Amino acid sequence: MPLRLSTWIVLLLTLVGSHGHAQGIEVVTEETTYGYLRDGRVVGPASAVVEATLQRAGLNDYHMAVYPWARAYDMALQQPNVLIYLIARNPAREPLFHWVGEVLRVEYHLYRLRGQEHIQVHSLADAKRYRIGVQRGDVRQQYLKGQGFTKLVVSAHERENFRRLLNHQVQLMPLPERDAAKLCAEAGIDPARLERVFTLDDLATGLYMAYSRSTAEELVARSRAAFASLEGEGLVSRMMMDAP
Known part of the structure; x- marks a missing residue:
């Protein structure tokens, strides 16, 4: 008995769905x-x-x-x-x-605002004392949370955390050097206002x-x-x- 047209359409759609490129x-x-x-x-x-x-x-x-x-x-x-x-x-x-x-x-580095010398990070344990801006779902959030960090400030976008850093709502941000320069350029500020204080070697x-x-x-x-x-x-x- 020949298949109805509707049945052929269902079969075709099923076949298409079974091939990723289709x-x-x-x-x-x-x-x-x-x-x-x-x-x-x-x-x-x-x-x-x-x-x-x-x-x-x-x-x-x-x-x-x-x-x-x-x-x-x-x-x-x-x-x-x-x-x-x-x-x-x-x-x-x-x-x-x-x-x-x-x-x-x-490579990811922890950055502070220049002039914030009271923020001293010589080890990963030192960084736990400070509020750190991270992006939701990012490997940096996952890593720091796994290391027992409890002062993470989570945002959907990197720019939100950067604004918080400039407003002293967070004290540190983990960033690649290129991203740090880009955020400064977008905000119209001198990159020299950021200071690298620690490299997260395990996150390279x-x-x-x-x-x-x-x-x-x-x-x-x-x-x-x-x-x-x-x-x-x-x-x-x-x-x-x-x-x-």
Whole structure:
């Protein structure tokens, strides 16, 4: 007995849903110097690496968007066919994602406002005495909380914490050097107003592209091969050198 048209449609939709590339890829990131919105489009050096990877993999059905980090991270945890960047790789996150490739390495430093000499940090234990601004869901929040920090001030955006630092509502912020310079530039202040007081050596890490765990293996394999190809040609490091 021939199948009804409606049955064929259901079967077709089921087949499409079972192949990640047919559904399209949702590419998510937060706003940084490496990925940001310009004229309604997500640009930046890391964004260029992601797009080059997907295009070389032949995965042209994708959409890129900028979200607060906690939302982007939650999407990558909960939904299939989500590609998130730049995400720090650590033992706790290792089984949660399919890791595609390391886009760059980063170090985090604790910064205070210049002139706040009473804020003295010579060890991680010293830092526990102070209010520290962190971003919700970020690896810095997770790390410091895991180290027993109880004075964390959590915000959805890095800029909120930076305003709190300038207003003396928090006393320290953990930032990569490039992000510290960017926040100062956006606020129109001299970068010399920030002073690095301590480096979080245990947080030095690679920042990656990674797929949500429920993403089709075919997408992951093709993306890994494409990224390795770009990296082998020196194109990843060349694109990242274009960072402002």
